[in-house]
Each structure stands twice: as structure tokens, then as C-alpha cells.
Amino acid sequence: MKSAILTDLTKCIGCEACALACKEINELPVSAPMNMLSAYTWSAVEHRNGVNIRRQCMHCEEPACVSACPVAALEKTKEGAVIYDAGKCMGCRYCMVACPFGVPKYEWDKSIPTIQKCILCHEKALSQGKEPACTSACPTGATIFGERAALLREAQKRIDENPGSYVPHIYGMREAGGTSVFYLSAVPFADLGFPGNLKEDPYPKLTWKVLSKIPNIVSTGGVLLLGIWWIINRRIKLQDENPPSV
Amino acid sequence: MKLSLPKPTFWTMVLAFIWILGIYSAFTRFYYGLGTATNLSDQFPWGIWIGFDILVGVGLAAGGFVVAATVYIFNLKSYKPIARSTILTAFLGYLLVIGALLFDLGKPYNVWHPLVMWNPHSVMFEVGWCVMLYTTVLFLEFLPVLFERFRLERPLRIIRSITVPLVIVGVLLSTLHQSSLGTLYVIVPDKLHPLWYSGILPLFFFISAVAGGLAMVIFESYLSARAFGKELEFKLLSQLSRIIVVVLSLYLLLRLQDMGSQGALKYIFDFSTESIYFLIEVGLGVVLPILLFLTPRIRNNTAGLFLGAVFVLTGFVMNRLNVAITGMTASAGVEYIPSWMEVAVTASIVAAGIVIFRYAAKYLPIFSDEEPMGVHQPPLVAAGKSGKVAMGILGVILLAMVIGLGIGLTKDKLPDPGMRIEAAVVQPAGSLKLPDPIVYEMGESSPGAVTFSHENHVDPSAPQCKTCHSGLFKMRPEKAGALGSIQMDLLYEKKQCGVCHDGEQAFNVEDNCEVCHVAAE
Ligand code: SF4
Ligand code: SF4
Numbered sequence A: 001m002k003s004a005i006l007t008d009l010t011k012c013i014g015c016e017a018c019a020l021a022c023k024e025i026n027e028l029p030v031s032a033p034m035n036m037l038s039a040y041t042w043s044a045v046e047h048r049n050g051v052n053i054r055r056q057c058m059h060c061e062e063p064a065c066v067s068a069c070p071v072a073a074l075e076k077t078k079e080g081a082v083i084y085d086a087g088k089c090m091g092c093r094y095c096m097v098a099c100p101f102g103v104p105k106y107e108w109d110k111s112i113p114t115i116q117k118c119i120l121c122h123e124k125a126l127s128q129g130k131e132p133a134c135t136s137a138c139p140t141g142a143t144i145f146g147e148r149a150a151l152l153r154e155a156q157k158r159i160d161e162n163p164g165s166y167v168p169h170i171y172g173m174r175e176a177g178g179t180s181v182f183y184l185s186a187v188p189f190a191d192l193g194f195p196g197n198l199k200e201d202p203y204p205k206l207t208w209k210v211l212s213k214i215p216n217i218v219s220t221g222g223v224l225l226l227g228i229w230w231i232i233n234r235r236i237k238l239q240d241e242n243p244p245s246v
Numbered sequence B: 001m002k003l004s005l006p007k008p009t010f011w012t013m014v015l016a017f018i019w020i021l022g023i024y025s026a027f028t029r030f031y032y033g034l035g036t037a038t039n040l041s042d043q044f045p046w047g048i049w050i051g052f053d054i055l056v057g058v059g060l061a062a063g064g065f066v067v068a069a070t071v072y073i074f075n076l077k078s079y080k081p082i083a084r085s086t087i088l089t090a091f092l093g094y095l096l097v098i099g100a101l102l103f104d105l106g107k108p109y110n111v112w113h114p115l116v117m118w119n120p121h122s123v124m125f126e127v128g129w130c131v132m133l134y135t136t137v138l139f140l141e142f143l144p145v146l147f148e149r150f151r152l153e154r155p156l157r158i159i160r161s162i163t164v165p166l167v168i169v170g171v172l173l174s175t176l177h178q179s180s181l182g183t184l185y186v187i188v189p190d191k192l193h194p195l196w197y198s199g200i201l202p203l204f205f206f207i208s209a210v211a212g213g214l215a216m217v218i219f220e221s222y223l224s225a226r227a228f229g230k231e232l233e234f235k236l237l238s239q240l241s242r243i244i245v246v247v248l249s250l251y252l253l254l255r256l257q258d259m260g261s262q263g264a265l266k267y268i269f270d271f272s273t274e275s276i277y278f279l280i281e282v283g284l285g286v287v288l289p290i291l292l293f294l295t296p297r298i299r300n301n302t303a304g305l306f307l308g309a310v311f312v313l314t315g316f317v318m319n320r321l322n323v324a325i326t327g328m329t330a331s332a333g334v335e336y337i338p339s340w341m342e343v344a345v346t347a348s349i350v351a352a353g354i355v356i357f358r359y360a361a362k363y364l365p366i367f368s369d370e371e372p373m374g375v376h377q378p379p380l381v382a383a384g385k386s387g388k389v390a391m392g393i394l395g396v397i398l399l400a401m402v403i404g405l406g407i408g409l410t411k412d413k414l415p416d417p418g419m420r421i422e423a424a425v426v427q428p429a430g431s432l433k434l435p436d437p438i439v440y441e442m443g444e445s446s447p448g449a450v451t452f453s454h455e456n457h458v459d460p461s462a463p464q465c466k467t468c469h470s471g472l473f474k475m476r477p478e479k480a481g482a483l484g485s486i487q488m489d490l491l492y493e494k495k496q497c498g499v500c501h502d503g504e505q506a507f508n509v510e511d512n513c514e515v516c517h518v519a520a521e
């Protein structure tokens, strides 16, 4: 089963219970501002255009960050979480560059920094069959946890049943090839700071199109170069052996 | 050979100054972290250490593989006199790039991880492998110079016998590496400005690296000729300039054509910051040198040749910085200007490169291709026995990479574990899902049990979780001890419940025991 989170922005009252719960379970400093994602805030509640927007990692189905990491420090688990192994990470920050949602953050103030982001409570809740701290703390049910397909159905149902209350778009259903964190909103997502016009194809495909050609480049190129060298060399040899009669 | 301390001339003073700043910056960066030393941020995670030190550094080392291929594969032996210094430049370039990388990596001691922790889907993984392998190849290509200098005849013969396979592997690795630096940015279609983003960025990086590498050969030959009083291989360099014209024209055509097909041409003249940087990059660095090199009077004149090369290099440097910085600024939403410490580190690294090159040029036979000790160098040895062995080993390495990639490609999605997580319970609108009442354990002198109810404390129309969480009370009671114990003494001191229950904001705890404590029946 694949787990997911559905956040209905129309129900969010901005109480920041999710952000606090995340800090508690992950032992992050409560002093760091909770209105934006940072190394010390994995779940933030932004306030824009009168809407409270809970932010976290989208847990993409085919995450750009996972494909970008040269040492496989980031991993998409079978339960759906995108998790991180600080022991493998070498700190190149390519994951930060690659993520279309700008999620991974860095401990810029540490001499030995690590990447920091929401890990869907993989170890502390998911892998024990429990739900993440943030969704369990939400008092209004604005952010709920469940099975991916079921949550998508639920989101669609809400849009269908209350056409006036939502923009007809489940953010995250198709963005970047589909994510595991979905949003519903009454205000267009572009006005809420959600990256718009994202590709519907998974991002790793873009680079894989190029990378998958490497074996071809190497073999064709190798044969070509060897061939050129052989031909030129042979001609020179022949010339040396039978100098053209003047 | 005696290495004496350099005299305190103007340039040695400048050098000392740069290095002192560099050492201070290095200390700051490693002791206090990247945030203190650099202007990098979560919005702008890559700065000039990537944009200049890596992207430009690697690109300018491209002269190494182009000239090596010309001399050893296309057998244009007339280029041989410049082969060694270009290979040395490339080798130094790569060493410095690795040095710079160690500054930029958050955990530089893990730099070897890609060797054992594979992710063939990662461009950065490819970059890492290419740097390691190609630096090794360059070292091997450079070895003959050392062997000659120290008169090691046997190793010299062995290494010469594998020249051709080495060069072939070198050319392949360079091609991969130059292009892969462009591939790094293929995954950011929404972040990189359309004037620079392209699905075939790797091709552009490769072609421009060839032009930049060749320009670097002219640039550096000119400077070393002046510095060491060597004769300039003028004819060769002039020919190089014609090749540059062809390469740059191809580059320009491809880029414009690609921009046309992506509908990006309209940004060229909108005179935004991006468009201005683009115009300078392409005007000064591509169009102008093409025109210059097409003019025989300029091409056939040392200064003109040098000037043209400088423009090509400027365009090249600008292109890489535009991709890494200018083109990423709008999407990042913050302006990035490198800190002085970032500049100092970069300057120190460049200075180190120049100094090492000078010493090498002085003490090693790099401007000649002398053949001391009568070692007859077969013009182009067919791969001899050791050559075959080397070829075999390299073949195995390449094969391993190919197989690795294949496995990565076919590795399918992980199977469904059948784990059970209960589907979400949907909450009716307008209702609050509040935690169950909390029953506190009774203390010894307690007049009665206390049950805390969220319902009594929360205004359903505007819950203020933050008033109590997490400062006063932890949210997750299931965590052992998270509830803590409530003590009346503390309440009287206006702690715990007493923060609000002070008689002003809420009823006073002192006179209202029975409100909370329910005596046992
Ligand atoms: S949102 Fe970004 S960090 Fe999260 S899984 Fe997707 S690519 Fe990775
Ligand atoms: S910073 Fe760490 S986790 Fe991110 S891509 Fe680099 S090695 Fe991987």
C-alpha cells in the first residue's frame, strides 16, 4: 500500500498544530520560524492571500531528488516516503537544485551539514503502521493521512460535491509525475506560491533520456576513434613503406 | 635544480595577499560552515564554486583532450609541440577542480562515496566518475614528461606503448564529462531561464567546451611564449583559430535553432537582466570572435589571435556563469552575489594553478618533445602487449559501467509490501477532531483525580493550539513522559496551567480546587 497526505486548504485554520507536532517528533528546535520551510522546520504553515498553506515535502512518485543524488542517500520507500541517509550524503546539494518544489533544505550554519526535509515520519510512524505526527495533530482534519488512491478519490469527491468551494484541481495528482501529497484549494494554486506549469512527466525522465545514451556514446565513440586511428595509421605506414614515386 | 624562495616582487606580493585571504576563508568555511563563509542559501544552493571553479575549470581543460586527439588519433603530428603543455594544463585543471569541489561539498570526506554507493540515474554520479577516471587518464598522459625528466627508460617505453588507447579513453571520458555538466541542468526546466535551458544542454556544453579549450590553447601558448621566451607555434595557433570559427558557428546555429524551436527567441531582445547578459555572452563571446578570426589581418597577427582567444574565453566563462547563476536567479527569488570569501577561495585556486604551471614549465620538458637517451619513439605504436592489457582493463571498467547502468535501468519499482495503514477517516466540515480527554494520575496529596478536556479549552471557531503547545505541554502524550507531571507549587508560580489560570485570563487555581479535582466517591 502506498500512503499519502491530503491537505484541504479550505479547512486549515492556521493553528500550526501540524508544524508543532512535526517539530516534536523530529526533535527540531521550536524557536525556528514556522511560516517557512527550513532545515529546522520540515512542516511549515505559510499565510498568503488570506489562506493558510501547510507546506512539506511532496513525496513525489518519481522524485527528482532521488534521481539526482549521486550516492543514493535519498530513497523512495515502498510505503511512499522519500527518506534520507545522512551517512551516505556528501553534501553536493544537487537534490536541492533538482527538486521542482524547492523542498530540501540545508544546515548552512553547521560545519558538517546535512540535508533536512520531511520524511513522512517513515521510521517513527509509517514503518510501525502508524500515521504521521502532523496529520494526527490536525484538529480540523484539514490535513489527513491515508492510502494514496483512496485520498485521490476523496479529493475528487469533495470537488464534485462542492463545485463552488474548490478550484477544480487536485494539486499533486499530476504535477511532476504525481506526488503523494495532495492539495485542495478555493484559491488558484498559482496565487498561493505553488510552482505552476510543472511538467507532468516525472523529472528524472529528463536526465535519464540523456544518461541512458551513455553506453551508446561510449561504444560508438570508441569504435569510431579506434577506426579513425587505425585507418590513418595504416595509410601512413603504407606511405612509409612505399614512398610515392616522385 | 634548486628551488629558491621567490623574491618579493609585485606579483609575489599579490600572490601572498590572495593566499592569505584564501587561507582565512578556507578556515572559516571548514570551521564555521558554508553559511558563514558563503552567500549561499536554501534558495541558491550553488554559487561560484560550482559555476566558476567546476563548470569553467573543467571546460577550459578541454584543450587537453582536443589536442591529444588531434595529435595521437588524427595523427596531425605538427600539433605535437603544444600537446604537452595542453595536457599539463588539463591535468592541473582537473586537480584544481577536485580541490575546489572539496570546498563546496558539505561533507568533503565523503567525496569517494560515488565509488561504492551507486546511483546510475544521477547526473552527479556520472560527473563524479568522469572526474575520477579522466584525472587518472590525464595523469598517465602526463607521466612521460616525468619519466623523461628523471630518465626512467623502461616505464617511459611502457607508457608510450599505451598512448593511443589512453587517448581514446581520454577523449570518451571528456566527451561524457563536458556534456554531463550540461546534463546537470536538464532536470531544472522550470528553474533555468529559457535563454539557457535546453534539453540538449549537454551538446551545447560539449561544443562550447571544444571552442573554449582551443581558445585556451592559444591563450596559454601566447602567455608562456612571452613568459619563457619560447617561440610561438604561430602557424599552428592560427590554424586553431580557423577551427574555432567552425566550432563556434556550429554552436551559434544550433543554439539559435534550438531556442527557436522552444519559442525562446522572444526573450533575446526583451532587455531584461537575462537578455542583457545573454547578449553580452553571445555577442562578445561568440559572434565577435567569429568575425575577428575570419579577418585574415587579425588572424595572422599574434596580438589579434590572442585577443580573439580572450573573447572566446570571456564568452565561455559568461555562459557557464549565466547557466549557474544569472539564469537561476529569477526562479530562486533571491539575488546571489558571491561573498568575498568565496571569491578569495576561487582566486587562490586559480593562483595555485598558475604557480604550479610555471614551476612545471620551468623544470619539466613540456615545451618540447625531446627524446632523450635515444629512446626511439615509434610515431604511433600499435597497441603493444601492455597496451592491450591496459585496453582490456579499461574495457572491463567501461563494461562494468554499462552493466551498472543497465541494472539501474531495469531495476523496477519495489514490490507492494502489503503493509496496512488505515485509510483516512474523513472529518465532517466544521467539526474539530480533538484529542481524547487526558486523565492524570493522582499525586499523593491530591484532593481528587484531574481529567483534562480539550473541548473545554478550545474555541472551535478559532483554535489556538500554540497557546499551550509545544512550549507548555508536549503534543504527543504517547511519548513517555511527554505529559510531565502537573504540580500545584508550579501552578502557583504561574507555570504550567497557572500561566493562564491566574485569576485574570482564566479562573484562579487557588480558590477553585473542585473545578478540576474530582474527589473519589
Ligand atoms: S518534493 Fe522535492 S524533495 Fe520531496 S520527494 Fe519531490 S523532489 Fe524530493
Ligand atoms: S546533498 Fe547529499 S542527499 Fe543531496 S544529492 Fe548531494 S549527496 Fe545526495
Ligand code: SF4
Pocket (backbone or CB within 6 Å): A021, A022, A023, A025, A026, A042, A043, A056, A117, A118, A119, A120, A121, A122, A132, A133, A134, A135
Ligand atoms: S510527515 Fe512527519 S516529518 Fe513530514 S511534516 Fe509530517 S510530522 Fe513532519
